[in-house]
Amino acid sequence: MNAEYEKQLESCVGRELKALGEWEAPPDLARRVMRAIERRAATPWYRREWLAWPMTCRAASLVGLMVAFGLLSLGSARLAHLATLTPLAQHVSRWLSLTDAVWKAAEALATALGLALRSLGPAVILGGAVLMVACYAACLGLGTLCLRLAFAPLNGKSS
Amino acid sequence: MTDTQQFEGFMRNYQNMVFSTAMRLLANPADAEDVAQEVFLRAYQRFDELRDSPTAGGWLKTVAANLSLNHLSRYRSRWSFFSELLGRGREEAGCEMEFPADESATETGEQADRRALVEEALQKLPATQRVPLVLYHFEELTYEEIAAKLGVSLGKAKTDIFRARETLRRRLRLRLTDEPRLRPAHQT
Structure with missing residues (x-):
């Protein structure tokens, strides 16, 4: 590229652009902003994002969360220790064993899925993947076609 | 207040x-x-x-x-x-594009038409050319800053801005001084 030409082009285009004025903002922009500010101001503090909470509330919530976490950790450690000793703890551990059953069922399901995939073979899996990609491309193509038809100039003229 | x-x-x-x-x-x-x-x-x-x-x-x-x-x-x-x-x-x-409103009452119709034309040409540029051009000429960023801001190479930023200027020059029929002598061979 010719450096002198580029320089002249830059200053020429720059001159044209600098001569442009400002766009006029939509007349209701200020109203929209003021409405949004009022809406935000009317929102109670606990429904705003945490960073917008008053400082004392943020500090209190942080302390509260830390205390709750500490109590939970302490409680679970105690529970594990007492599990074999008290009937209440045994009752709780029985309930906890239910989650264990759910976990085992999920594990079995995953194993079955793995086995099924292995028995299908790579060709079938590859075929499935290709089919999925083809379906996606078809959707995209159809979407594009619809969009082009929707926004096509009505008089059919193009420059 | x-x-x-x-x-x-x-x-x-x-x-x-x-x-x-x-x-x-x-x-x-x-x-x-x-x-x-x-x-x-x-x-x-x-x-x-x-x-x-x-x-x-x-x-x-x-x-x-x-x-x-x-x-x-x-x-x-x-x-x-x-x-x-x-x-x-x-x-x-x-x-049809919307054009900016006239800045001053004394502006002649010809100047307003010209500005509308330039604004329209700018708006019609593809985003890949318009954005770096606007950052350069209106936000007064350097090529390096534009490349960093847009996450592209310095060369690409420069090329996109050059193409944008070329497109504007063609669309607005801008004349440069000593144009035939200066223009790169592939442009003539």
Whole structure:
């Protein structure tokens, strides 16, 4: 590229652009902003994002969360220790064993899925993947076609 | 005068500048209005600092440019495919653009027509050319800053800006001094 030409082009285009004025903002922009500010101001503090909470509330919530976490950790450690000793703890551990059953069922399901995939073979899996990609491309193509038809100039003229 | 009234006055002083920054980068009035609204909501949160600051205009301009670029990058990957098609379609259809209002009552009709023409040509540039061009000429960033901001190589930033200028030169039939001698061989 010719450096002198580029320089002249830059200053020429720059001159044209600098001569442009400002766009006029939509007349209701200020109203929209003021409405949004009022809406935000009317929102109670606990429904705003945490960073917008008053400082004392943020500090209190942080302390509260830390205390709750500490109590939970302490409680679970105690529970594990007492599990074999008290009937209440045994009752709780029985309930906890239910989650264990759910976990085992999920594990079995995953194993079955793995086995099924292995028995299908790579060709079938590859075929499935290709089919999925083809379906996606078809959707995209159809979407594009619809969009082009929707926004096509009505008089059919193009420059 | 209450804080809110003061802020309203502050906003009216800067709203055209903020809207213009967003509009030139986004080339879409609805998106530019959304960005301008977000800029002023952020400004309201910092109004105590901005109210008497001599750099308030610069701050607003920078936030408007950054939010516009965020907006572009957020939606570009999702919608570029369609928007490129739409952009071409609009150009093919020769759609009517909205032009900026006249700045002064003394401006001649010819000057206003010329400005409308330049604004239209700028808006019709593809985003890949328009955005770096606007950052260079309106936001006064360097090529290096533009490349860093857009996450592209320095060479690509320069090429896109050069192409944008070339497109504008052709569309606006701009004449450079000593043009035949200066123009690169492949352009003649």
